[in-house]
Structure formats: structure tokens, C-alpha cells
Amino acid sequence: MRTAFAVGGGYLAASGAFGSFCTLSVVAGMRRSEAVALGTMLVFVLYLILILWVFAVGALWRPCFVFMLMIAVGYITAFYSGSGS
Template identity: 60%
Template structure:
């Protein structure tokens, strides 16, 4: 496996897996914030899904556009940890 094919394989795995985990953690935050803003739960979930779909596509494109491989790994890790941590603390009282 050459270096360029390794880069493509690594970026594909990072984009699909990391983008999915980062966008699903953002989904939890979007829904919690929209419900706390007064939106009905069904409407909050629908709007959250629409926003997360756009976010996931942007993360996929960005992970292939960035020059360094460590940037998507770092950003996805920070998004995942911060969003799930924030969702735990916000949603813990409900």
C-alpha cells in the first residue's frame, strides 16, 4: 500500500466515522437546545436532523480538502468530546 493510497483510506475512514460521530453528537446538542428554546420535541428533532445533514456533508468535504491529516482527527475528537459532554450536563437534569 503506497503512501497516497494510505492517505486516501485514512481520510475516508476519518471522514465517514469521525464525521458521523461528530454530527451525531451535534444532533444531541441541537435537539436539547431547540427543545429548551421552546420548540416542540418533534419539530426540534426534525430541524436537528436537517441541520446535522448539512453539518455532516460539510465535515466530509472539509476532511478531504484540508492538507494535514491530523486536523480532521483533532477537530472531530474535540467536537465529539465537547458535544457529548455538554449533552450529558444539559440533559442530565431532565
């Protein structure tokens, strides 16, 4: 249960954060290839931290809330950049 949440939820959250990171960096003036390259290197570190956090924390509601927030932000930025371009 906790493992599935760490692996699956952590993946979705990291993926969402990666998407919004790339969108925001490009909006901030970074080149697209550079934003994706930097994000690719950071996203694995983020995913690792999220997994460890789920296993280390006592109550699951906090990571659960943060993950949902990250996924939501990922969708929102994707929606806005998609309609903007």
C-alpha cells in the same frame, strides 16, 4: 485512512452536534418534535461539509481537533440533559 476518518469521524462529530443541537433548542424553548425535525434536515448537510473538509484540507490535525470537540460537546450536553430531566 483519510476516508475512514472522514466517514467515521465525520459521522460521530455530526451525530454529537445533532444531539447537542436538539438539547439546546429544547432548552431554548423549541418543541421537541420540531427540534428533532430541524436537526434531522441539518445534520446531513453538516456531515456532508465535514466529509468534504477532511478531503480538501492538507493537514488533518485541524478537522481532528474540531471533531473531537464536537463529540465532546455532544457527550457533555447529553450528560447534563440526562441528569437534569
